[in-house]
Amino acid sequence: MRLNRLRQSRHRGRIILLQGVVVLVLLGVIVRIRYIQSVFGPMLESDAAKVQQVTQNVLAPRGEILDRNGHPLAYDVPAYMFDIRTGSFSNIVSLSGHLAPILQSSESQVLAVLRRSNHWVQWPMPILATQKDKIVQLAGTTHAQDITFTPTEERIYPDGNLASNTIGYVDHGSVGQAGLEEQYNTQLAGHNGKITYTQDVWGFPIQDTLHTLVAAQPGLNVQTTLDRTIQGFVENQMNQLAQKYQPVHAAIIVTNPQTGAVLGMSSYPNFNPNQYWLASETALSTNWAVNARFEPGSTFKVLTLAAALASQKISLSQTFDSSKFQIDGQTILNWNYVGWGQISFRRAMEYSSNVGFAIMAEKLGWPTLLHYMNIFGFLQPTGIGLPGEANSLIFPPSLQGPVQLATSGFGQGIAVTPLQQMQATAAIANGGKLIQPRIVRALINPTTGKVVESFPPKIINPQVVPPEVASEVSNTMALDVSKGIDTAGAVPGYTVAGKTGTAQVVNPQTGQYYAHRYIVSFIGYAPVQNPQFEVYVTVYWPKTAAGQQWGSTVSAPAASNILRECLEYAHIPPDQTSVSSTQSTSRPAGVKYVDTPSLRGLSVAQVKGSLKQLGLTGVDIAQAQGTVQRQWPSPGVQVPVGSKMFFWAPGGSGKSLLMPNLTGVAMRDVANMLATLGLQFSGSGEGYATSQSIPAGQQVRPGMLVKVQFKAP
Structure with missing residues (x-):
């Protein structure tokens, strides 16, 4: 009995001692925290703010290059730089085969890029929104963390090779190379802006914390003397x-x-x-x-x-x-x-x-x-x-x-x-x-x-x-x-x-x-x-x-x-x-000719009314009820009354080119429609279009080749 009381007493003593130690430790921690707060607090708060506060450059829209009549020869469209973590994929040969048609490149070219590293690699050219969506779908949930997309701009040259040596091009670093793009790079590039925001632990901006430090200044448009x-x-x-x-x-x-x-x-x-x-x-x-x-x-x-x-x-x-x-x-x-x-x-x-x-x-x-x-x-x-x-x-x-x-x-x-x-x-x-x-x-x-x-x-x-x-x-x-x-x-x-x-x-x-x-x-x-x-x-x-x-x-x-x-x-x-x-003798007797008008900036309804008065027929390529951005023939060309005028009047920003449906369209009209969009044309057969290599509605770039099969009625 006495032995039990002795054991209980010792047990309580140990508990009291342990509690005392815990209290002392806690007091030490509290004192240490207070010390750190008082001595290092301002510095730590500053460091935390640096991590949470993000300053980011805002890319200035690059100016357009125009001909003497205001027709765009070069302009920017929204695009993305695409990065992929290759080491997370078990078979990059198979991966390159799936990516090649999306990136509109050969399997060997895609594979060469993917083999540059077992970690992150970047596709060397911007991709459009439709391509981004297809890559996201291809990655699925399994590889969602293995792909990233950074918003950027892609330079579009709607007429392909037209005056290319004079206009030049913009490289992947958004720097003008050759021609006007190089000569007037400073004026075209404008000045990038800066924004600041507070991010959460996952790196996402916290609502209502976004502030503009410096507004981006768009580049100037360069209007050329070219016609x-x-x-x-x-x-x-x-x-x-x-x-x-x-x-x-x-x-x-x-x-x-x-x-x-x-x-x-x-x-x-x-x-x-x-x-x-x-x-x-x-x-x-x-x-x-x-x-x-x-x-x-x-x-x-x-x-x-x-x-x-x-x-x-x-x-x-x-x-x-x-x-x-x-x-x-x-x-x-x-x-x-x-x-x-x-x-x-x-x-x-x-x-x-x-x-x-x-x-x-x-x-x-x-x-x-x-x-x-x-x-x-x-x-x-x-x-x-x-x-x-x-x-x-x-x-x-x-x-x-x-x-x-x-x-x-x-x-x-x-x-x-x-x-x-x-x-x-x-x-x-x-x-x-x-x-x-x-x-x-x-x-x-x-x-x-x-x-x-x-x-x-x-x-x-x-x-x-x-x-x-x-x-x-x-x-x-x-x-x-x-x-x-x-x-x-x-x-x-x-x-x-x-x-x-x-x-x-x-x-x-x-x-x-x-x-x-x-x-x-x-x-x-x-x-x-x-x-x-x-x-x-x-x-x-x-x-x-x-x-x-x-x-x-x-x-x-x-x-x-x-x-x-x-x-x-x-x-x-x-x-x-x-x-x-x-x-x-080049014009048949009795045939009346009219000058093609400028349709740029007009609505579809205005275009049809204007062309009707001249005795011309309008062909709306985009079917989007927007305002006209392109036309064929160009303004001021003499054509016989009853001729067709092709125009592209996209909705929205007017920057995205979508492939039209060519089914049932005559070969000459197909050539003119694609020329209006700056697309190259290769046809086989004769008569009316029955199939096309690029499906209707798919986003396209100027200069792309479209193969069309024709069949006589």
Whole structure:
């Protein structure tokens, strides 16, 4: 009994001791907490706030690139960067097979990306919302934590390859590369904003804690001088040249010689900026119209003649022996090797006599010839405002002798750029004013629509040659096109001034000319009395039959087609009394033509009413009852009454392209509908569409290929 009481007493003692220890420990903890709060409290509160308080950049919307009429050539749409934790998937080969069609890429390309890491990898390009939804569905609940999507923007180029070398592209870091995207990257990019919010333990923003620190400032819109319709004429001829002659390079430029505005510019090879990663480095980095310099050949004779007349070294009626020209022990011959006997300097242009222009250069001498090269803009870049513009290569007279002077007169032994030739020849076309070529018309605030900065025509030299000299040169160029060796550059019904050029290509390894490589060109303008369009076509090493590598056989026909289309597009009446038979018979008698109106910004109801008054039928591609963003044909095109006009009037933001239902649509209408959306078209069969490779309603990107099967009824 006593023993039990002793044991109970000891047990109580232990409990009391234990309780005492616990109390002491708790007191110690409390004291420690109070100490930490008093000593480290402010610092810990600051650290906690840093973890809970999040500051995040807000991407500024990138400005659009527009043509002269406001048609978008480049704009942004909402998109996502896609990350995936590859190590959580047991079979990435199978995974790549499922992702490839969603990402619109090959299995091998997807697999190569997935194999970069066993942890997180990022797909190298933005994806659209529809692709995101499909990936989420593919991942399911099992792998929901193994995929993430970061909101971003994707740059869209609705017309695919159209003017791609001039426009450029935006890389995955949202930085402009090449062309206008690079040159005006700062203005287009705008200024990113900042927001702050408090996040919970799971990293989600707590309601009502979001605050804007700095509002994002959208980038400015860059309105170019390009005309989308004229650019289309240029691209069509470039495609034909590329298919027919497989050149190494080619360039086409169209300008208004009265203002210097570049209306169209194309370089070959080009690329689709929507998929720039598939293009060659040459296509991405080189705009041959801007970055190249080469021997101009006979197109340079325009400057030599102008200089000789302005300095009064010759008169057009003066004659010379065209058979050959001996200088410093060397003999200069004509392209036909025999000449034309005693002819006037007026005929020297008509026959493109190298002898005649060598004589002019010899009469001018180096100081005078260089003076005119300078005032015509050949000794410095034009300053058009595009990256990497080249300059001429003209050696100083101290390094050249009499023979080099003579050959410079017909464009050999010097290297100039396409833009320099356009600028100089425009001075002849407009009566003697040297006007800087320009590609940008204005920078526009996208929110207010107000012009922030405009770029009017810039006259560099108001009179490089007297107007009467410019007129004499124009008339000799017109004679060359109408009766000389360059008749392939003529446009029926219009007076065209022009000159072809065929230049040899120097082998950089040997310093000698290649035996069978040529750069063939044509430069011209119309109508001669009041030129509105100047065109330059140059093709490097066209693959032709022997003896056919001439500017007159390759470049002049393309230039003629472009000039004709531009003149008709601008409704410039013929300036010759004998209108061509092709022009008078191309339209059936009794058929009434109307000009297509501009539908942009109109509602579907307004469009139908407007087209009905003109006798045209509207085809609504989107079927969404929005406002018109695109149309085909473009405004100002003459079409027969009863023709169809295709328009795209999406609802919502108007930025997402959805594939239309083509079933039952005729082949020609399918081609026009897809062209309106900037999609490529490949058809098989004939008649009416029965199936399409991209289902109706699926989101698409400009430049994507749509294969359509047709069947006759």
